[in-house]
Amino acid sequence: MKSVYALPFAVASLLLAVPVAHAADSAEEEDLTLVYGDKSTISIATGSKQKLRRAPAVATVITAEDIAAMGAVDLDDVLETVPGIHVSNAPNTYSSLYLIRGIYSGQNPQTLLLQNGVPMTTLFQGNKGNIWGGYPVENIARIEIIRGPGSALYGADAYSGVINIITKTAADQRGTRAGLRAGSFGTRSAWAQHGGTAGDIDVSAYLQVGSTDGHKRIIEADAQTARDLAAGTRASLAPGPVNVGYDAVDAQLALGYEKWRANVGYKLRDDLGTGAGISSALDPVGKEKSERFNTDLSWTDAHLANGWGGGxxxxxxxxxxxxxxxxxxxxxxxxxxxxxxxxxxxGHPDTSERQLRLSAFATYSGFENHSLRFGVGHDDLNLYETRTFKNYIFNPAGVPVPTGRPVEDYSTIQPFMLPQRRKINYLYVQDEWQFARDWALTAGVRHDRYSDFGGTTNPRLALVWDAALDLTAKLLYGRAFRAPSFSEQYSINNPVQRGNADLNPETINTLEAAFSWQARRDLQLNLSIFRYNMDDIIRATPNPAPVLGSTFNNAGGQHGRGMELEAVWDASRTVRLSGNYSYQRSIDETTGTDAGYAPHHHLYTRADWRLTTGWLASTQLNWVADRKRAAGDTRPPIADYKTVDLSLRTSRGKGQWEFGATVRNLFNADAREPSPAPGLIPNDLPLAPRALYLQAAYSM
Structure with a gap:
């Protein structure tokens, strides 16, 4: 184990051994901000804006400028560059899974995804939705990420981490910009965005339409392959290509007036392919559709009265x-x-849900060296429509029996789930105490009261020490929870997995130490070390005979440890080198073996060159290594892979064209993500081969 932890320090030593570059002056710093954006502050850690290096969390900020520099075209491309995060895939629609610090599950409800501070969680699976179909990056102003627990501030599902996507306002997009993109796999899209004012109102609008046929990597064998061997049939469509194409529409409108802010968004994914199959059996014709409509209205005043603020x-x-x-x-x-x-x-379900969330907070700074924050809220979560279409029924033993008729609506006969409603009330308090010149202690606690399973209380403590002008150290503790999804609690007439209304939430306790070191003016190093313990994990456990299938229960635990090292070195006025290395090891306490799926080692490096002609060239390497199988899965370990990407783009002002080109997986690596145990897809899930994307944009 010593050799594992020695690697990051060896990397740091090599960086420090490089000859010192000329000190950057203020003009150069301003130039870097224009290229990469301002990443020095963050709001997600406490709810208020503060310096990133002093934030009481292990956090990362990615700006719109940084996204453009790396040549990313989708949110998944961006998140794979963050230390401690690996983007995997599920067989069903190839939906992305954001694995933070080795915590894996098939639906990924342990990662809370926010948009402008509002959860994007769907009720049925408790995640961002399986019918996801990507998230374009053109209207992202910045992404703020916490690795580690966040339930003391954000409540449910802020478990392994929190990702907050902040979309552009009029201040971020001044004037009008339009663009086109085309590339491999029949990918094409067009977008337009505008920022300005209408009287006293700030207005920002964005629209993107696009489609892709998706890559056609081959699945050599699937779940039906094994069934054919047992039954003597030849029904499997494997070998065959994955089904990952879709059509997309994304629209957003942001309005601002004095202390008021409003956001309206729409996200459509149509004709979304089934990936490797809903049941891990290839389905080349199945299509799915999802629609999201979101709106939020907020009012904030930092100076309500003497020492008071609120919103x-x-x-x-x-x-x-x-x-x-x-x-x-x-x-x-x-x-x-x-x-x-x-x-x-x-067979397939249709669902409709609506979520109403109300929250308020107050801040008080009237006590010397203290900054207090109080919050209350109410969520009304309503899965108001569930419909079931299929050509089979279940017999009393829960075994599917063909009806011999076409697909019919069984919503009133054998529904997969009845409509459900959940109400949540919560309150929290947080104190940021500057108890000495170089020391700060953040303490907070939140209590959530659920209408269906009761209450849960989650605290946090964070000690931040400015050990020197160039070194900050943090010691952090947090507890978080993951609420059972409606599918886990209330599924019925499912031969594979049945719901359990008596479920309790999963819990996790995490201890972290973090260090931020400005080793030189042109070199920043960050190191974080963590340990966690998970309890009451929600898992599908086999039913006692003669009942078939399994039922969700709170069963077992998991513990893990690891570290993350990241470095940014401005080697010269025109060259920036950056990268990160992550290590984790997670143990399933039920079996005493590796929890599986997530990489033990993950290395990401990137080099940027700013050319005098106004072009920016970037290359990046992503190495994913040492992924074990879950207990009982006898397949060999998942193969490591390395991918290399190249991008080239211009950055120009108004009235000029901007051009860009990106090549992903330059050397056409056979990269694969693990298929779940027991290996219904034996050779795992192949990722896209080499791909080329070209884009042009014009600013007015």
């Missing part, structure tokens, strides 16, 4: 998932012990 926010989120083309759980010709499915075993 209120109201948000509304509507999410619908529809299946315009029937989903084949298993392909035509499937034979089960209960009968055959000449048209395939078909």
């Amino acid at each position: 209120v926010t109201a948000s509304y989120f509507e999410y619908r998932q529809r299946i315009p083309v029937n989903l084949q759980l298993f392909p035509p010709g499937t034979v089960l012990p209960t009968g055959s499915f000449p048209q395939g075993m078909i």
Whole structure:
């Protein structure tokens, strides 16, 4: 183990051994800010803006300028560059999984994704939604990320980390900009955005439309392959390509008037392919559709009265998932012990939900060296529509039996779930205490009261020490929880996984130490070390005979440890080198073996060159290594992979064209993400091969 921890320090020593570059003057610092944006402050750590290096959390900030410099075209491209985060995939629609510090699950509800501070969580699976279809980056102003627990401030699902996407306002986008992008796999998109004023109102608007056929990497064998061997059939469509194309519309409107802010958004994903299949059996024709509508209105005044500030926010989120083309759980010709499915075993749910969230906070700085924050809120979460379409029914033992008829609506006969509603009330308090010149202690606690499973209380403590002008040290503790999803609590008529209304939330306790060192004026080093313990993990456990399938229960725990090292070196006025290395080891306490799936080692490096002609060239290497199988999965470990990307772009002012080109997976590596145990897709999930994207944009 010593050799693992020695690697980051060896990297740091090599960086320090490089000859000192000329000290950057203020003009150069301003120039770097124009290229990479201002990453010196963060708001997500405490709810108020503060210096990133002193924030009571292990945090990362990524700006719009940085996103452009790395050549990213989707949120997943950006998050893979963050230390401690690896972007994996699920077989179902190839939906992205944001694995933070080795914490993996098939739906990824342990990572809280926010947009402008409002959760994007869907109720059915408790995650961002399986019918996701990517998130474009053109309207992102900045992304603020916390690795580690955040429930003391953000409540449910701020478990392994919190990702807050902050979209552009009129201050971020002045004037009008329009662009086009085209690339591999039939990918094309067009966008336009505008920022300005209408009288006293700040206005920012954005619209993007696009589509992709998706890559066509081959799945050599799938879940039906094994079933064919047992039944003597030949129904499997493997070998065959994955189904990952989709059509997309993204629109956002931001308004600002004095102390008021309003956001309205719409996200459509249509004809979204089934990935490697809803049941890990290839389905080349199935399509899915999701629509998201969100709006929020907030009022904030930092100077309400002497020492007092405050604000209120109201948000509304509507999410619908529809299946315009029937989903084949298993392909035509499937034979089960209960009968055959000449048209395939078909079944899919449609759901509709609405979420209303109200919150208010107050700050008080009237006590010397203290900054207090109080918050209250109410969430009304309503999965108001559930519909079931299928060509089979369940017998009393829970085994699917073909009906011999076309797909029918079984919503009133055998629904997969009844409509459900959950209400949450919460309150929190936080104190930032500057108890000495170079010392600060942040303490906070939040209590959430759920209408369906009761209450949960989650504290945090953070000690921050400015040990020197160039060195800050942090010691952090936090407790967080993950609420059971509606699927985990209330699923019925499911032969594979049944709900359990008596579930308790998962919990995690995390201890962290972090160091931020400005080693030289042109070299920044950050190191974080962590340990965590998870309890009451929600898992599907086998039902006792003769009942088939499994039921969700709070079963077992997991503990882990690891570290993250990152460095940014401005080697000259025109060259920046940056990178990070992450190590983690997680143990499933039920089996005493590795928890699996997530990489033990993850290395990301990047080099940027600013050319005198106004072009910026960037190359990056992503190395994902040492991923184990979960307990009971006898397949060999998942193969390591390295991918190299190149990008070239211009950065010009108004009235001029900007051009860009990006090559991803330059050397066409056979990169794969693990398929879940027990290996229904034996050779895992292949990622996209080499891809080229070209774009042009014009600013007015």
